[in-house]
Amino acid sequence: MYENIKKEAKKIEAQLKKWRRDFHRHPETAFNEEKTSNKIYDFLEGVGLPVKRLAKTGLTAELEGKPGDKVVALRADIDALPIEEEGEKEYISKNSGVAHVCGHDAHMAILMGAAKVLTENKDQFSGKVVFLFQPAEELPPGGAKKMVDQGALEGVDAIFGLHVWQPLPTGTVGILKGPMMAQADNFEIIVKGKAGHGSMPQTTVDPIFVASQLVVNIQSVVSRNTDPLKPLVVSFGTINGGTVYNIIPQEVKLTGTVRTFETEVQEMVRQRMHEIAKNTSKAFGAFADCRYKKGFPPLVNHPEMVDLVLDTVDKILGKDKKKDISPVMGGEDFAYYLQKVPGAFLFLGAGDGQEYSHHHPKFDIDEKVLHQGTALMAGLAYNFLTEKQSSIK
Numbered sequence: 001m002y003e004n005i006k007k008e009a010k011k012i013e014a015q016l017k018k019w020r021r022d023f024h025r026h027p028e029t030a031f032n033e034e035k036t037s038n039k040i041y042d043f044l045e046g047v048g049l050p051v052k053r054l055a056k057t058g059l060t061a062e063l064e065g066k067p068g069d070k071v072v073a074l075r076a077d078i079d080a081l082p083i084e085e086e087g088e089k090e091y092i093s094k095n096s097g098v099a100h101v102c103g104h105d106a107h108m109a110i111l112m113g114a115a116k117v118l119t120e121n122k123d124q125f126s127g128k129v130v131f132l133f134q135p136a137e138e139l140p141p142g143g144a145k146k147m148v149d150q151g152a153l154e155g156v157d158a159i160f161g162l163h164v165w166q167p168l169p170t171g172t173v174g175i176l177k178g179p180m181m182a183q184a185d186n187f188e189i190i191v192k193g194k195a196g197h198g199s200m201p202q203t204t205v206d207p208i209f210v211a212s213q214l215v216v217n218i219q220s221v222v223s224r225n226t227d228p229l230k231p232l233v234v235s236f237g238t239i240n241g242g243t244v245y246n247i248i249p250q251e252v253k254l255t256g257t258v259r260t261f262e263t264e265v266q267e268m269v270r271q272r273m274h275e276i277a278k279n280t281s282k283a284f285g286a287f288a289d290c291r292y293k294k295g296f297p298p299l300v301n302h303p304e305m306v307d308l309v310l311d312t313v314d315k316i317l318g319k320d321k322k323k324d325i326s327p328v329m330g331g332e333d334f335a336y337y338l339q340k341v342p343g344a345f346l347f348l349g350a351g352d353g354q355e356y357s358h359h360h361p362k363f364d365i366d367e368k369v370l371h372q373g374t375a376l377m378a379g380l381a382y383n384f385l386t387e388k389q390s391s392i393k
Contacts, residue, residue, distance in 0.1 A: 002315040005117060016367075024092075031055075031057055049062065050062060055152075056146075060131065065385065072381050074380070077107055087361070117374060142336070160380045168347060169352055173317065180345065183261065185258040197248070231259075231261055239252065259330075297336070297339065315383070352366040
């Protein structure tokens with residue numbers, strides 16, 4: 001059956017590329033994926049699957065094989081990023097300020113391909129496959145939690161997802177048992193001072209100066225408050241304040257992100273950030289309002305499901321296609337699914353010939369990954385429902 005899955009996925013390679021490029025030309029941001037969702041809905045209905053709408057623009061469809069008591073879910077995210085795409089590709093985004101520069105266009109095409117392959121082979125397995133097309137992965141708190149809250153995992157025994165991954169060679173797989181991706185929090189600090197003319201700074205309380213001290217001082221949380229053996233990233237992404245070169249403004253706004261794998265570290269960072277913002281600002285006569293927002297939880301793979309992924313990689317891609325990776329400080333709301341049912345999330349290499357990383361305006365993928373991903377996702381479902389059915393609960 002695995003050889004048949006590979007042949008069937010390869011056979012629809014041109015269609016996978018067509019789907020992916022169509023999604024790429026017409027990207028939509030979180031919870032605005034109306035046209036994207038409708039295209040997927042029409043496809044799923046067209047292959048004979050009953051479809052339900054969840055989480056506004058999300059979809060779930062169920063495929064019944066032969067009678068069986070196990071249910072496996074496969075997930076793809078469908079949203080794009082609020083970024084202006086750059087480059088000369090003929091399928092560049094037609095929607096100004098929105099682009100699929102992360103890979104979700106590929107994820108949709110891959111899962112649609114897996115649905116097609118599995119539907120045409122439903123007499124080869126027992127049980128049920130649930131296909132989840134999820135909105136808003138890029139916008140915390142994300143669409144996964146809404147999907148779960150609205151019943152997407154009811155009756156599901158295991159779940160699998162993938163992310164095409166530019167850092168890895170095309171067709172290779174990186175995966176870890178246990179923590180693989182970090183908590184992804186964000187923060188906003190508003191520093192309020194006293195405005196005035198730049199030629200008379202003594203009459204002002206300069207929020208730009210105070211903000212610069214906060215950028216430096218908050219990094220001490222990483223270097224002096226955290227166990228060096230526990231990963232932590234604190235990054236500032238924006239600093240905004242002022243309107244003209246010779247006026248000291250009234251306030252400055254800073255935003256950024258915090259990444260860690262442990263709740264204890266997360267809470268310590270939150271507390272210290274509030275303390276440093278308050279006291280540093282006070283020392284210079286300013287006031288700081290620090291707002292810390294918790295994002296996705298850490299993504300923690302279930303060991304027995306990782307073993308199933310590795311076994312499937314051997315069968316679908318080859319025994320030499322597994323790559324060692326380290327935990328990634330990026331966040332992923334697939335973590336919410338893994339808090340509810342056993343499962344695993346993997347990186348599927350798509351980086352051959354691609355120099356630009358995820359979220360870069362010129363990001364792209366090696367499209368050979370599309371049929372490989374389709375075969376792998378279909379193979380994971382088949383593997384769980386057949387060969388591993390008796391041993392995995």
